[in-house]
Amino acid sequence: MAAPSAPTSDLDRTRLQAMLDREREAFAASHPKSLALAERAKGALLHGVPMPWMQKWAGGAPVFLAEARGARVTDVDGNEYVDVALGDTGSLPGHSPQATVDAITERISGRGGITTMMPTEDAIAVGEELGRRFGVPAWQFALSATDANRFALRMARQVQRRSRIMIFLHAYHGTVDETVATLDEQGHVVAREGNVGAPVDPALTTKVVPFNDLDAVRAALAPRDVAVVIAEPAMTNVGMVLPEDGFLKGLEEACAETGTLLIYDETHTMSMGTGGCVRAWNLNPDAVTLGKALGAGVPIGAYGLSEDFAARVVADREGDYLDWGGVGGTLAGNALSLAAARATLTDVLTDEAYGAMLLTCEHYVAGVQDVFAKHGAPWHIVGLGSRAEFGFTPHAHATGADAHDAIDPLLDDRIHAALLNRGVMLTPFHNMALVGPATTVADVDRVVGALDAVVGEIFTQAA
CATH class of the missing domain: 3.90.1150.10 (Aspartate Aminotransferase, domain 1)
Structure with missing residues (x-):
């Protein structure tokens, strides 16, 4: 550079x-x-x-x-x-942090069992607490925020029956293929420079608009071919870019007007408080994604869906959500990660x-x-x-x-x-x-x- x-x-x-x-x-x-x-x-x-x-x-x-x-x-x-x-x-x-260490130790050497493909009561407690903090009730777990974003995006495309997503220019949402995109000098969507082995041209999957530009947001959503917008409430991976007054409200209104779902990626912005920016700024997403800090370093990601979004997923008969459909993972939702997350939420990030x-x-x-x-x-x-x-x-x-x-x-x-x-x-x-x-x-x-x-x-x- x-x-x-x-x-x-x-x-x-x-x-x-x-x-x-x-x-x-x-x-x-x-x-x-x-x-x-x-x-x-x-x-x-x-x-x-x-x-x-x-x-x-x-x-x-x-x-x-x-x-x-x-x-x-x-x-x-x-x-x-x-x-x-x-x-x-x-x-x-x-x-x-000691509370998380104690929970990890108890899970491993006390009760035993790290991953068994069985749910634990800790998972329910973490889902309940995340629902209280972020205002969306239906949670599932992954091993990273990248996977949480990937799974939430897939579900959004599936229930929306729309093929495209929208991101903001220079945003970062992990290594999700559709989000490693940018704009060229003519304003066309292209793969970000250095994108390793992109499986498809991101112009086929993604629209990219500048942050804080509501006119660009509305223009991108107007054709009603965007299933979902994924955004950090404040951009954090290219320096720090805060939303201007009214921008996030305008984004939410534009999504509602065009039947577009909205995901707030709070992986970094959970620095704002116990409920991230969603709680601090009274935001209204269709889904929230998290990772990193949730388990105090033990690998975990999480995605929570609104009541309406979750109901649409449950009612969908075409997607295979329980087996081969492209969401989940053998180690996702494991007992160790959820024990760490429960202790971190209960006793550390209070x-x-x-x-x-x-x-x-x-x-x-x-x-x-x-x-x-x-x-x-x-x-x-x-x-x-x-x-x-x-x-x-x-x-x-x-x-x-x-x-x-x-x-x-x-x-x-x-x-x-x-x-x-x-x-x-x-x-x-x-x-x-x-x-x-x-x-x-x-x-x-x-x-x-x-x-x-x-x-x-x-x-x-x-x-």
Whole structure:
């Protein structure tokens, strides 16, 4: 990706690269065991990691994990970090929260049984609690948010008897084939650059419109060939793009007018509170999808359907929902995942916990704003509950395209590598920080202090 046109393009790119090189040299000196394991992994693991995204660490090699607890991570070299990445939301409840650990231990060594293709009472309790939080009553479980999205989309197409879905430009809903799409310069739907082995042309399956553009939404839905819109209430995978006043209400009205179903993907936006944005903003979806944090890191996804949507699924006689029809999975809904989810919802991600998390995140946002102001950095920060992300423009963005075009990979890497060397673990894919129940004000102050040093060096050099 080329350097952005403004406002960071005036930074000396050669100097910025030299600063990154120095940080990577320092990283190598303090992470010899991680580097040795990374070299060894090349002989056993594709891309040298168990999952490709793990190569994204800016230090020049993956940071290999030794221990994690609460809001702290220790690598194999003994380096400890304040972790505000929290597994890119997968560990929003904190690493190994005790209540979840106890439930997992009891499930495995007490009652026994991890996966049996049998339901447990925990599953009912989790469905009831998610229904209370998100306002949709009929839940099923998967092993990831990707699968939850995939299954909900399939059900929507089936009962709607319509073939297309609609997404927002630069949205991300996991590795669901139909959602890995974008627009070319002429406004035509095409596969996103680098889309690996796309099974069909996404122009046959998907419509793509800009976020916060109700006219584009209405135009896309007008032919009534879209079965379902899937959207994050706020975009979170291309920086942070919040909905403008009236946009989500207008989206819901446009869907209702055209008989289009609406799914809110709350996998990341559950940072907003116990019921995500759906509860905080009084939204009215036909389905909600979740994953990642629900089991405090134990693999799980969930999708909940409204009463009407669920009734249509149950009444449908053409789809095979119980066997070969393309939904479900042998390990989905397993006893371990549901035990972890029940404990996490009941004892970790509570209303009280979120109240403290939101206050701590406000402290982080204020600290970062002070850093930017102190050094004259042309950046902004956007908060969403216990989640916050800074970007490289003076103002937040209204569309995914604007947010995408402002990304500066070299500057990102320089900041991330420098923070790693200062004991701070920021999400490697973006400049996103999460505050969990175990994150303290002192943790936030350490993160802000490290960022202060890094930003100050960049802009002192720039001057």
